[in-house]
Amino acid sequence: MVNRMILNETSYFGKGAINDIVPEFKKRNFKKAIVITDKGLIEHKVAxxxxDLLDEAGVDYEVYDGVVPNPTVQNVKDGVAAVKASGAECMIAIGGGSPIDVAKAIGIIVTNPEYADVLSLEGPVETKNPCMPILAVPTTSGTAAEVTINYVITDEVNHRKFVCVDPHDIPVVAFVDSEMMMGMPKALAAATGMDAMTHAIEGLITKGAWELTDMLHLKAIEIVGRSLRDSVAEKLEAREEMALGQYIAGMGFSNVGLGLVHGMAHPLSAWYDIPHGVACASLLPTVMKFNKEYTGEKYRDIARVLNVEGADTMSIEDARDAACDAIDLLSKDVGIPPTISELGVKAEDIPKIAEDAFRDVCSPGNPRDATVEEIIELYQSLM
Structure with a gap:
C-alpha cells in the first residue's frame, strides 16, 4: 500500500508571526493582494x-469581507467576482475555517474556471492548476485550514455541506500567530479546540491511518488535552500551544481523512447553521463510545497521552472506557452543550439528517461502518 503525505510550503509559528507576511509577499514578487475575511474580524480590529502591516509597507491591496459562517456556494461566487475585479495576484486569508475555506474555493476557480459552479468541486477532484496563491492567517485554534487540502462549502439550496479535497488548494504560506487568536471568546476557543481534538482522534482511528499520521495525531491529542482548558481561560501560553496542536492535527487528518463525527456534524451545520466546532464537540464523546470496540489499542494510546492513571496496565476494555471518559470530561469542563437539542436540532428532522450524514464523504473513513438506523440512534441519544 502506498501512503501519500502533502503539506504546505512554509509556516511561521509563534507570537508576532504575522510580521513575516510582508517579507513573504515581497520575496514572491507579488504586486497586489486581496484580503479575504469577515466583517466581525474587521470590526473587532483583528484583521x-x-x-496595518500592509499599509505601513505600502502594499497595494483590497478587502473582501463578505465571508459568512458556514460559507455558501453564493458566498464563493461573490468572492470570485471580487477577486477578479481586484486584479490581485494573491489572497491573504484571515480568519477561522470559513475565510480560509472560501479563499481555497475562490483560488481554485480563478485558475480552473471550469469549476465556476462551485458544486463540481465536491469530493476528491483533479484540478489542472494550483490555486491562486494564498497566505493564510488563522484566528482560531481548531480548523487547521491553513495546512490542509480540504475545505467545506454549504449548498444553501439543498441544505447540505459538501467537502472538497484538492492538493492544489493548500495555502503556500501559513502564519500561525497565537496573538491573532487571543481575540477568541471563551465559547469559540472551546468549540474550535474540541474540533481540533476531533480531528486528532478521528485521524488516529480512521481506516486510512498509518504510522506517520498516528505520530502526528497522538502528539496533537497530547497538546490539546493539556492546554485546552487554559486556552478557554484566555491564557496566552495555552493559546500558543493550541495553535500548534491544531496545526499538527491538520498535518495528519488532511492526508488520511476523518470519520463519523464529521459526517454527522456537517448536516447539523447545514440544517441549523450550527458552528462546525460546536457540532463536532457535541458529537465526539458519543461517537467515540460507538467506535471503541473497533479501535485496537489506539484508545489506550489516547488515555496514555492524556495522562490517565494506569492506562498502560488496565484491560483494553477499561482503557477504552477511560479514553472516552477523559474526552467527555474535557468537553464538559470547557462548556460544550451535552445535547444537540440545545443547539436547535428537531427530533422530526433526524431521519433526513441521518441520511445526509450517511452520504457524507467523511463517514466511510470511520473505523466502524454505521447504518442510517445506527446514525439515527446516535442522534436520538443526544437529544
Whole structure:
C-alpha cells in the first residue's frame, strides 16, 4: 500500500508571526493582494492587525469581507467576482475555517474556471492548476485550514455541506500567530479546540491511518488535552500551544481523512447553521463510545497521552472506557452543550439528517461502518 503525505510550503509559528507576511509577499514578487475575511474580524480590529502591516509597507491591496459562517456556494461566487475585479495576484486569508475555506474555493476557480459552479468541486477532484496563491492567517485554534487540502462549502439550496479535497488548494504560506487568536471568546476557543481534538482522534482511528499520521495525531491529542482548558481561560501560553496542536492535527487528518463525527456534524451545520466546532464537540464523546470496540489499542494510546492513571496496565476494555471518559470530561469542563437539542436540532428532522450524514464523504473513513438506523440512534441519544 502506498501512503501519500502533502503539506504546505512554509509556516511561521509563534507570537508576532504575522510580521513575516510582508517579507513573504515581497520575496514572491507579488504586486497586489486581496484580503479575504469577515466583517466581525474587521470590526473587532483583528484583521486590521494584518492590514496595518500592509499599509505601513505600502502594499497595494483590497478587502473582501463578505465571508459568512458556514460559507455558501453564493458566498464563493461573490468572492470570485471580487477577486477578479481586484486584479490581485494573491489572497491573504484571515480568519477561522470559513475565510480560509472560501479563499481555497475562490483560488481554485480563478485558475480552473471550469469549476465556476462551485458544486463540481465536491469530493476528491483533479484540478489542472494550483490555486491562486494564498497566505493564510488563522484566528482560531481548531480548523487547521491553513495546512490542509480540504475545505467545506454549504449548498444553501439543498441544505447540505459538501467537502472538497484538492492538493492544489493548500495555502503556500501559513502564519500561525497565537496573538491573532487571543481575540477568541471563551465559547469559540472551546468549540474550535474540541474540533481540533476531533480531528486528532478521528485521524488516529480512521481506516486510512498509518504510522506517520498516528505520530502526528497522538502528539496533537497530547497538546490539546493539556492546554485546552487554559486556552478557554484566555491564557496566552495555552493559546500558543493550541495553535500548534491544531496545526499538527491538520498535518495528519488532511492526508488520511476523518470519520463519523464529521459526517454527522456537517448536516447539523447545514440544517441549523450550527458552528462546525460546536457540532463536532457535541458529537465526539458519543461517537467515540460507538467506535471503541473497533479501535485496537489506539484508545489506550489516547488515555496514555492524556495522562490517565494506569492506562498502560488496565484491560483494553477499561482503557477504552477511560479514553472516552477523559474526552467527555474535557468537553464538559470547557462548556460544550451535552445535547444537540440545545443547539436547535428537531427530533422530526433526524431521519433526513441521518441520511445526509450517511452520504457524507467523511463517514466511510470511520473505523466502524454505521447504518442510517445506527446514525439515527446516535442522534436520538443526544437529544
Amino acid at each position: 486590521t492587525r494584518v492590514t
